[in-house]
Amino acid sequence: MTKEALLQQIITTLAADLAVLSTAARAAHEAATHEECIPDNKYDTTALEASYIAQGQANRAQEIRRALESYRTLVLRTFDEDAPIRLTALVTLEDDDGNLRRLLIGPEAGGLKIADGADEIVVITPQSPLGRGLIGKVEGDQVESGAGKTLTIVAVC
Numbered sequence: 001m002t003k004e005a006l007l008q009q010i011i012t013t014l015a016a017d018l019a020v021l022s023t024a025a026r027a028a029h030e031a032a033t034h035e036e037c038i039p040d041n042k043y044d045t046t047a048l049e050a051s052y053i054a055q056g057q058a059n060r061a062q063e064i065r066r067a068l069e070s071y072r073t074l075v076l077r078t079f080d081e082d083a084p085i086r087l088t089a090l091v092t093l094e095d096d097d098g099n100l101r102r103l104l105i106g107p108e109a110g111g112l113k114i115a116d117g118a119d120e121i122v123v124i125t126p127q128s129p130l131g132r133g134l135i136g137k138v139e140g141d142q143v144e145s146g147a148g149k150t151l152t153i154v155a156v157c
Contacts, residue, residue, distance in 0.1 A: 001116045003076050003090055003157065006104060009114050010123065014068040021061045028054035067108035074107065079156045081139040087126065091134060092155035093143070100154070105131060 001009075031050045077088045085091060085105065093101045102121045106112075110125040124131045133143040139156050 001114075001121070003088070003104075006090070006114060006116075006121060007071060007074065007076060010104075010106070010109065010112065011068065011071050013112065013114065014064055014071065014109060018061060018064045018068060021057055021064060025054055025057035025061055028057055064109075070107040071109070081156070083156065084136045084138055085134045085153070085156055086136075089134075090121070090157050091153060093151040094154045095145075095149050095151055101151070103130070103134075105134065 028050055031054075033047075074088065077086070079085070079089050087105055087107060089105045091103045091105065093103065095101075100119075102116070102119065104114075104121055104123050106123040106125060108125065109123050110128055110131075112123040114121045114123070124134075126132060126135050129146050130143070134153070137143060137153055139153050141153050142150050143153065145151050
């Protein structure tokens with residue numbers, strides 16, 4: 001998958017997540033303000049619980065909206081084997097057992113997984129422990145994973 005196609009897939013995924021979450025937040029808000037949720041006594045917390053859910057979903061929707069805007073304005077950079085890793089690098093890591101992992105250093109939405117055939121590409125941010133470890137490294141360098149494993153950078157594009 002090219003980085004351009006990957007970027008479009010991230011935007012599509014975030015837009016779909018935002019649509020679902022916005023609908024859920026509206027439904028939770030309606031539930032919280034519905035007349036049947038008016039407390040019967042001081043121990044009835046149904047409306048309060050629904051309002052907490054609505055607020056949490058609204059907050060998450062705002063985070064996704066911010067991430068979506070970041071990716072819509074993102075300028076993809078190209079890297080060669082001597083270029084240090086930074087934002088928009090698509091990095092392939094290999095562990096000691098020969099297992100490969102592909103990561104995109106993105107501005108937001110860390111943990112988002114994008115399918116690439118039978119494999120997946122995981123978005124990480126420079127603020128994550130692995131992201132901090134990768135920034136400034138080049139192809140051939142090694143980095144420690146959060147699980148204490150040593151990973152070798154085998155490709156950067």
